[in-house]
Amino acid sequence: MSCYVSSTNNRFYVGLEENFGAVSAVTENNRIPAVRLDATQRSAVQMRKDKTGSRTFAGLPSGIRRNTEFALETFLTTWPDPTRQPCHGPLFQAAMGAAPRFFSGGTAVFVSGVELVFAELHALTAGQAVTAGSELRFVAAVNSPIGVTLNAPFSAGVLQPGGSVGATVTYALANELGSVSILDYWDPVSAVQRALSGAAVDKMRIRVNGDFHEFRFSGPARDLIDSASFEAGQAGLSEYPAEPAQLGFDYTIVPGHIGQVWIGTGPTQFFSLTEAEITLNNNIETRTREFGSDLARCLSAGEREVTVNFSVFERQDAATKELYQAARQRSPLPVMFQLGKQPGQMFGVHMNGVIPEVPEFKDDESRLEWKFTGNRAQGAINDELYIAFG
Secondary structure, X not given: OOOOOOOXXXXXXXXXXXOOOOOOOOOHHHEEOXXXXXXXXEEXXXXXXXXXXXXXXXXXXXXXXXXXXXXXXXXOEOOOOOOOOOOOHHHHHHHHEOXXXXXXXXXXXXXXXXXXXXXXXXXXXXXXXXEEOOEEEEXXXXXXXXXXXXXXOOOOOOOOOOOEEEOEEEEEEOOOOXXXXXXXXXXOOOOOOEEEEEEOOOEEEEEEOOOEOEEEEEEEEOEEEEOOOOOOOXXXXXXXXXXXXXXXXXXXXXXXXXXXXXXXXXXEEOOOEEEEXXXXXXXXXXXXXXXXXXXXXXXXXXXXXXXXXXXXXXXXOHHHHHHHHXXXXXXXXXXXXXXXXOOXXXXXXXXEEEEOOOOEEEOOOOOOEEEEXXXXXXXXXXXXXXXXXX
């Protein structure tokens, strides 16, 4: 018998909630390869101001309001079954808002630059992704029931007439956001198990060109319950949920330096990117200050902020100069990142119009590097960011 609980004997599951704060049922398919989960719950009141006749703290009453927050870090992993959401799907849906859009694939009959024509009806909409071989692209415009314009061309030889276009699932933005349940299981089973209910993704961060492709989700939650102190009725449960049967889990993760970057109206593939981070901030507030409840009743999202920070080496080419000129003129540029290059391990981020800020020159190394910080994406209505798996 071990004296301690090992921090590696830990498994995470995430499920989209039908009702805010009611823990959703999860299966083995909801398991994610999480790195760490920070979950904190604090009393909203830390002091009392009545005079007690001494300098001794007299304590706080039970049942006072509690504030719960979380931060979850995870890696990009394989999407093994294109007929259902990836394991990270509920988190991205909670962050973005809209239900996932599935594309089952098709056959190309005409490919020329950014123009793609299918042999059959494609049913695609602007913003959805398509794949071919080791590349992922987004639909910039729908030209006809069988034809689309892509945000960037496929590389030469990747897709030929008669070739297969792969399946994808795409997440788009929406005004209303949902919530997720995050279940945290440990070995041995006698250890304290935890569950976050009503977890809202206030901030989502995507790192590019690390050791691995990393996602970070953080925000407020309605409650943090555990197996040691659970009482019937908490988080809509009659009993604490048991861990799903472990049928096997694919721990394959994607190297962080593999992928593609497309920037500009050309568009142009950039090979000089050194790092990037995409951030979605939903500016969420929870209904926690209203009379009659010690837990949040629902969540409300404010104005959305989508920003991207990235660094590139300066090169004497037209695309790099266009990037600097766009920053000086505050001209919006489309930006796309493809993470991974194997079918089932590709992840795409597309922003229609990013206003680049004038870069900082980093000249402390042997090569001049431009650091673009705080570049904000803009759009019309819920179209400044699309995310896809392929």
